[in-house]
Amino acid sequence: MTGTNHKIRIESLNVNIDGQHILKNIDLTIPGREITCVIGPSGCGKSTFLKSLNRMHDENPDVNVSGSIFVDNQDIYDRNINVIDIRKKMGLLAQHPCPLPMSVFDNVAYGPRIHSLDSKKEISKTVEHYLRLAGLWDEVKDKLHSSAAPLSLGQQQRLCLARGLATEPEYILGDEATSSLDPISTKKIEQLFVTLKEEYTIILVTHILRQARRLADYIVFMYLGEIIEAGPADEFFNNPKQQLTKDYIAGSFS
Amino acid sequence: MKKAEENIFKVFMIIAALIIIGLLLFILGTIILKGVPALSWNMITKLPGGGFYLGREGGVLNAIVGSLYVIAGAVAISIVISLPLVMYINFYLPHKSPLAGIVRFSFDILLGVPSIVYGAFGFALMIFLGMRASLAGGIITVAMLITPIMMRSFDEATKLMPRDLPDSLLSLGSTKYEMIKVIMRQLMPGFVTAALLATGRGIGDAATVLFTAGYTDNLPGSLSQPAATLPLSIFFQLGSPVAEVQNRAYASALILTFLILILSFAARYFSSKFSRNRL
Ligand SMILES: Nc1ncnc2c1ncn2[C@@H]1O[C@H](COP(=O)(O)OP(=O)(O)OP(=O)(O)O)[C@@H](O)[C@H]1O
Ligand SMILES: [Mg+2]
Numbered sequence: 446m447t448g449t450n451h452k453i454r455i456e457s458l459n460v461n462i463d464g465q466h467i468l469k470n471i472d473l474t475i476p477g478r479e480i481t482c483v484i485g486p487s488g489c490g491k492s493t494f495l496k497s498l499n500r501m502h503d504e505n506p507d508v509n510v511s512g513s514i515f516v517d518n519q520d521i522y523d524r525n526i527n528v529i530d531i532r533k534k535m536g537l538l539a540q541h542p543c544p545l546p547m548s549v550f551d552n553v554a555y556g557p558r559i560h561s562l563d564s565k566k567e568i569s570k571t572v573e574h575y576l577r578l579a580g581l582w583d584e585v586k587d588k589l590h591s592s593a594a595p596l597s598l599g600q601q602q603r604l605c606l607a608r609g610l611a612t613e614p615e616y617i618l619g620d621e622a623t624s625s626l627d628p629i630s631t632k633k634i635e636q637l638f639v640t641l642k643e644e645y646t647i648i649l650v651t652h653i654l655r656q657a658r659r660l661a662d663y664i665v666f667m668y669l670g671e672i673i674e675a676g677p678a679d680e681f682f683n684n685p686k687q688q689l690t691k692d693y694i695a696g697s698f699s
Numbered sequence: 700m701k702k703a704e705e706n707i708f709k710v711f712m713i714i715a716a717l718i719i720i721g722l723l724l725f726i727l728g729t730i731i732l733k734g735v736p737a738l739s740w741n742m743i744t745k746l747p748g749g750g751f752y753l754g755r756e757g758g759v760l761n762a763i764v765g766s767l768y769v770i771a772g773a774v775a776i777s778i779v780i781s782l783p784l785v786m787y788i789n790f791y792l793p794h795k796s797p798l799a800g801i802v803r804f805s806f807d808i809l810l811g812v813p814s815i816v817y818g819a820f821g822f823a824l825m826i827f828l829g830m831r832a833s834l835a836g837g838i839i840t841v842a843m844l845i846t847p848i849m850m851r852s853f854d855e856a857t858k859l860m861p862r863d864l865p866d867s868l869l870s871l872g873s874t875k876y877e878m879i880k881v882i883m884r885q886l887m888p889g890f891v892t893a894a895l896l897a898t899g900r901g902i903g904d905a906a907t908v909l910f911t912a913g914y915t916d917n918l919p920g921s922l923s924q925p926a927a928t929l930p931l932s933i934f935f936q937l938g939s940p941v942a943e944v945q946n947r948a949y950a951s952a953l954i955l956t957f958l959i960l961i962l963s964f965a966a967r968y969f970s971s972k973f974s975r976n977r978l
Contacts, residue, residue, distance in 0.1 A: 499870055506793040533872035543863035546885040547976045555881075556871050592976035605867075612871055 451477025451517065451615065451646040453498070458512035460493055460502065467493050469670045471512070475663065480638060480647045482657040482678075485667035486698060491650040494667065495620050498648070499535035500528050516616070533560055536614030538622040542601035544593035545608075549576075549585050552593050552604055556612025571611060579607035580633055599630025606637065617641065619649040623656070635660060654694065658682060666690055730956065734949035742950055747916045754941040759951050762932035763958070764918050765834070769928055770902040772838035773845055777897060780842075781850040782890075786879055789857045790865065803854065809847035815906040817844045822910040834919045834926040837912025844907050845897040852896050856889030861978055884974045891970040895963045902959060905930035929955045 453475040460468035468490050475481050483491050493502075500521060502508040513520045521531045533556075545552050553572040557563045563571050572589075576582040581603045585596070593604055602622065609617070619638075623631040638647055638660060651657055657664060657678070664681040666674045666689075674681065674690045685691050692698060745758035788799040821840030830836055860882060868878040883890075901907075905928075913925030914935070929951060936948035 501866065501870060504866075504869060529872045529874060532870055537870040539863060539867060539870070541863055543861060543867040544978065545864070545867070545881055546974065546978050547881070551976075559871070559873055559877050594976065594978045609871070 452515075453477075453616070453646070453648075454515040454518075456513045456515070458497060458510070458514060460490070460497060460511075461509040462493070462505075463507045467670050468497070471672055473665065473672060473675055475646070475648060475665075477646045478642055478644070479662035480642050480649060480660050481663040481665060482661035483648065483650045483665045483667060484652065484654065484657050484693075485673075486693075487652060489667045490670045491652075491667060492620055495537075495618050495648065495650050498616075498618055499532050499537055501532075501537075503528055533612055534614055535616045535618055536609040536612055538602075538606055538609055538617065538619040540621045541625055542598060542605045544596070544601050544604055547593070548590045549593045549596070549604065550589040553607050553611045555608060560612065562613060575607040575611040576604075578610060578637075579603040580637065581607060597630075599626050599633070602626055602630065602634065603637075606634065610641075615645065617645050617647045619647070621650055621652065623651075624653075654696075666693065668693075727956075730949050730952045733946050734951075734953035737943070737946035737950040738953060739950075742947065743954060746918070751916070752935055752939050752941075752944055754939075754943050759927075759929070759932050759947075759954065761916055761918055761927040762929045762951065763954060765837075765912070765915075765926035766902055766929040766955070766958070768834055768919060768926060769837045769841055769908065769912060770898055772834070773841035773901050774849075774894060774898055776838065776842040777846045777849045778894065780846055781853050784850060785853040785857060789854070790875060790879055790882070803851070806847045806850050806854075810851060812847075813906070814844050814904045818907045818910055821907065825911060831923070832911060832913030832925050833923045834912060835922040837908045837926055837928065838922075840907045840911040841901045841904065844904060845901040848900055849893060849897040852893030853890055856886055856893050859889050860886060864978075885977055887970045887974040888967075888977070891966045895959075895966055898962060899959050903930055903955065905934055929958075 453473075455471055455473045455475075458468055458471040458473075459466070471494070483494060485491055496502050497510055498514065498516075498521075502510050510522065513522060515521075516531075516534065519526065545555055547555070550569075550572055553575055554568050557568060557571055573582060576585060581600060584600060585604075593601065596604060602625070606622075617638075623634050626634065635656070638649070641647060642662075649656075649660065661678040664674075664676065664678050665672060666681070668689060674685060674687045681690070682694060685694060739758075741756065742758040743763060744760060745756070746761050747759065748755055748757035751757035784802065788796070788802055792799045817840055821836060821843060824839070825831070825836045864882060864885065865878055868881055869875075873881070908926075908928045908931060912928055912931075914927050914931050915925045916927070919926035933948045933951045933955070936944050936951060939945060939948075
């Protein structure tokens with residue numbers, strides 16, 4: 446994985462849902478091995494944008510996607526591309542943790558198993574590795590084979606992160622991944638993201654400006670389905686170019 | 700005023716509950732009171748002897764075994780049809796698909812068709828196919844009766860799924876088939892309840908098997924031979940002029956009730972093992 450030049454290049458991406466124009470002519474380049482935060486007011490299309498990156502819109506026939514998204518120079522909307530490979534490559538951490546109806550162990554082993562990444566012998570090592578990485582190992586090592594359902598929300602979210610990472614993605618997409626968590630769990634997940642950007646390219650949707658300030662190397666600001674401004678975080682926060690951006694940062698609307 | 704409204708409503712709820720519970724107790728009470736004295740080891744281990752229906756020795760083993768064969772076959776066929784259909788309309792077809800609506804609507808109509816109509820239809824079908832009253836005929840007809848129930852209650856059971864589960868599975872790179880396998884674990888208890896509902900309905904129905912499965916005092920030897928069933932056995936015993944035989948009908952009803960109870964405990968036990976890690 447290391448060595449390849451991560452990058453996402455989006456060219457005239459348009460998304461229509463039920464005839465409504467939700468994402469309008471998005472042109473954007475997202476830098477590799479950094480944390481990019483997508484911010485903007487509620488309903489501006491952040492989740493829709495994220496879903497177009499792992500082709501989850503394929504599941505809804507009311508959604509029409511046009512344009513190109515090049516991930517590592519490969520258009521993921523190309524007809525010859527297998528959507529399974531795309532979803533494996535673009536790991537998604539959803540807003541609400543959703544463990545699978547199986548044991549803690551099997552949750553983490555799920556991805557490696559369906560993609561046959563590990564042999565039977567290796568799998569318990571893999572599970573331990575990713576549970577440790579997600580900072581959950583010590584809390585669950587004695588109940589690996591009991592259900593994941595009774596875990597706390599924060600634990601469930603870290604389990605989902607471990608599960609996602611075990612699937613060996615190269616990109617991590619987070620859709621307000623900390624919004625249902627308490628401050629301590631949030632902090633743990635945020636620290637994880639910072640560690641993970643060494644190896645992964647991370648794209649986080651958030652509507653908490655402070656979180657974006659804490660984490661982002663690169664910012665994408667969306668408003669009503671359009672990208673108003675995108676750039677390195679320092680520049681974005683200290684020297685915004687658009688009036689709308691200035692207003693948003695100042696908190697005059699949210 | 701509000702208080703009065705609430706109180707009136709409460710009274711209605713309590714009356715309704717009492718009626719239902721009372722009815723249930725009355726039915727169970729009758730079966731138990733009349734059935735228990737007539738219940739004997741012979742009832743469940745012996746075939747009806749000569750003159751059984753006039754008060755001679757024997758039991759209803761023919762009907763117990765026949766009913767179990769018929770319902771096992773019918774439930775198997777029904778699940779094989781319903782499960783893929785329900786998976787298809789819920790997980791493969793898009794949400795607002797008109798086809799899914801049409802399927803549900805058709806099954807809703809079939810749900811309201813009286814069982815005697817299925818019996819008559821099954822009989823006509825058998826004549827057309829040149830079959831005689833047989834185990835196979837009974838299985839097919841009972842399968843027709845219970846498939847709408849099975850399908851619609853499977854369909855309802857899928858609604859108990861956590862909303863995010865399919866998306867989580869797909870975004871991990873699962874295929875639809877892999878996704879459904881996991882979803883099945885989550886939904887299994889609901890499916891088992893649905894299957895039990897259909898089983899209870901099918902095993903207790905007399906009209907469907909009347910012309911199609913036939914009746915015999917022996918055990919069904921093959922699919923093409925007639926098979927006795929408990930509802931018909933109860934019917935014939937109740938029709939006897941001998942009071943003792945009539946009481947045996949209640950004992951048979953008790954046996955039928957127990958069969959359903961045992962099936963339902965067993966099914967629930969295995970399903971809870973299978974999906975013990977449910978969300
Ligand atoms: N499945 C759908 N059907 C119809 N409209 C949709 C659907 N999904 C999204 N939309 C519409 O697309 C627009 C953008 O929604 P999206 O969920 O992407 O916003 P968001 O920026 O993620 O908002 P939030 O911060 O509240 O999560 C909204 O106007 C929403 O109503
Ligand atoms: Mg959103």
